[in-house]
Amino acid sequence: MLNFNKSRSQARPNRSYALGGMDHTEPNKKKGFVRKIILATALVALCILMLKQSPSFKSPSVFSRHETGVTHVLVTGGAGYIGSHASLRLLKDSYRVTIVDNLSRGNLGAVKVLQELFPEPGRLQFIYADLGDPKAVNKIFSENAFDAVMHFAAVAYVGESTLDPLKYYHNITSNTLVVLEAMAAHNVNTLIYSSTCATYGEPEKMPITEETPQHPINPYGKAKKMSEDIIQDFHKNSDMAVMILRYFNVIGSDPDGRLGEAPRPELREHGRISGACFDAARGITNGLKVRGTDYKTPDGTCIRDYIDVTDLVDAHVKALENVKPGQVGIYNVGTGKGRSVKEFVEACKKATGASIKVDYLPRRPGDYAEVFSDPSKILRELKWSAQYTDLEKSLQVAWKWQKSHHNGYGSLNLSF
Numbered sequence: 001m002l003n004f005n006k007s008r009s010q011a012r013p014n015r016s017y018a019l020g021g022m023d024h025t026e027p028n029k030k031k032g033f034v035r036k037i038i039l040a041t042a043l044v045a046l047c048i049l050m051l052k053q054s055p056s057f058k059s060p061s062v063f064s065r066h067e068t069g070v071t072h073v074l075v076t077g078g079a080g081y082i083g084s085h086a087s088l089r090l091l092k093d094s095y096r097v098t099i100v101d102n103l104s105r106g107n108l109g110a111v112k113v114l115q116e117l118f119p120e121p122g123r124l125q126f127i128y129a130d131l132g133d134p135k136a137v138n139k140i141f142s143e144n145a146f147d148a149v150m151h152f153a154a155v156a157y158v159g160e161s162t163l164d165p166l167k168y169y170h171n172i173t174s175n176t177l178v179v180l181e182a183m184a185a186h187n188v189n190t191l192i193y194s195s196t197c198a199t200y201g202e203p204e205k206m207p208i209t210e211e212t213p214q215h216p217i218n219p220y221g222k223a224k225k226m227s228e229d230i231i232q233d234f235h236k237n238s239d240m241a242v243m244i245l246r247y248f249n250v251i252g253s254d255p256d257g258r259l260g261e262a263p264r265p266e267l268r269e270h271g272r273i274s275g276a277c278f279d280a281a282r283g284i285t286n287g288l289k290v291r292g293t294d295y296k297t298p299d300g301t302c303i304r305d306y307i308d309v310t311d312l313v314d315a316h317v318k319a320l321e322n323v324k325p326g327q328v329g330i331y332n333v334g335t336g337k338g339r340s341v342k343e344f345v346e347a348c349k350k351a352t353g354a355s356i357k358v359d360y361l362p363r364r365p366g367d368y369a370e371v372f373s374d375p376s377k378i379l380r381e382l383k384w385s386a387q388y389t390d391l392e393k394s395l396q397v398a399w400k401w402q403k404s405h406h407n408g409y410g411s412l413n414l415s416f
């Protein structure tokens with residue numbers, strides 16, 4: 001501001017000299033006076049604006065105080081596939097949502113969709129931060145009044161975890177510790193944790209119940225199992241309310257076509273079967289490679305339990321509604337029905353209408369023949385069961401979004 005005044009006062013004498021004579025200087029004096037008033041008013045307005053913007057003068061954000069009747073959920077990884085769908089459901093159910101994401105894998109475009117759907121103040125905020133940064137995480141917890149945390153954020157590809165295990169232990173295990181420490185420090189006592197059937201490894205007996213011993217066989221599953229252990233150990237000396245949900249293979253997208261699954265192209269090689277099918281249907285890849293046709297299953301290909309994301313987020317809401325202080329609920333979230341890779345490919349062909357070329361190759365090391373859940377505990381205790389169990393329909397919904405979003409969420413990712 002000082003510099004600005006100085007330059008004005010220096011400019012005036014120069015102009016007077018140039019004009020010279022009374023006839024010109026008198027009206028100029030008046031004009032100068034008016035200008036001064038305008039300038040002063042503008043400066044006062046600017047100062048008020050700056051003061052209002054400064055954190056110490058800002059009226060406290062709605063997100064920073066607890067409100068009776070409103071549950072404020074911190075959704076980590078809310079820009080990602082499952083986190084964005086969960087945020088949508090929470091917002092629809094009148095929860096207040098704060099998404100924290102470092103956009104390493106997720107899409108700002110998904111957050112924009114949510115912001116457009118729920119623009120009212122106090123509904124949704126997005127905070128760009130890395131959960132690996134304890135200072136940033138602590139600041140977030142100190143500036144916001146969370147009632148619960150849904151911790152989705154993670155790197156989540158089995159194949160990638162075998163190539164870069166440290167990344168997985170750091171991102172999954174160590175970051176969960178950071179989140180837990182912040183929760184403890186700021187008295188946030190409710191946690192819904194995203195775990196995975198990969199923590200079970202290769203159980204001999206199917207279906208998998210929550211009592212099935214956990215012997216994970218890859219760094220992804222091991223890192224998640226370690227996080228589960230940390231949460232449970234911490235819980236023993238606290239009255240934290242915890243739900244650990246072990247998802248099976250997640251597919252599908254928002255039935256109203258607002259959100260979808262849009263992983264980074266560079267992650268394609270580690271990708272999941274639905275993404276691979278859609279890429280083949282769109283001609284992005286040459287076709288599908290099915291690895292292993294000699295497993296001890298009815299058609300020789302691997303069997304998995306595919307859970308629609310709409311059902312999955314419903315399980316999260318039920319978990320949140322039923323979570324109790326001092327208790328840890330552990331639940332499988334699956335359909336209870338195994339589908340073979342061949343069945344999946346056929347459903348994908350029908351859903352997309354594309355003739356997908358399929359190459360059958362030898363087994364991939366580390367793949368297990370058959371994995372499917374026994375979801376009876378979650379039905380019994382949380383009254384949840386999968387409703388979207390028609391594979392072809394789930395894939396149709398996801399395909400519709402894929403077709404209308406050739407570029408995923410588009411260039412929004414780059415604009416952040």
Ligand SMILES: NC(=O)c1ccc[n+]([C@@H]2O[C@H](COP(=O)([O-])OP(=O)(O)OC[C@H]3O[C@@H](n4cnc5c(N)ncnc54)[C@H](O)[C@@H]3O)[C@@H](O)[C@H]2O)c1
Pocket residue numbers: 076077078079080081082083100101102103104105106107129130131132151152153154155156171175194195196197247248249250251
């Ligand atoms: N997709 C599945 O089939 C499946 C199955 C079982 C479990 N899960 C679990 O569900 C959760 C969500 O998976 P998804 O499929 O939506 O993955 P995703 O990659 O689409 O989403 C993960 C999100 O977390 C964010 N993230 C990652 N590291 C972060 C960090 N350090 N700080 C802040 N944000 C970070 C990413 O940017 C991304 O938006 C993960 O915990 C995953 O392990 C997924």
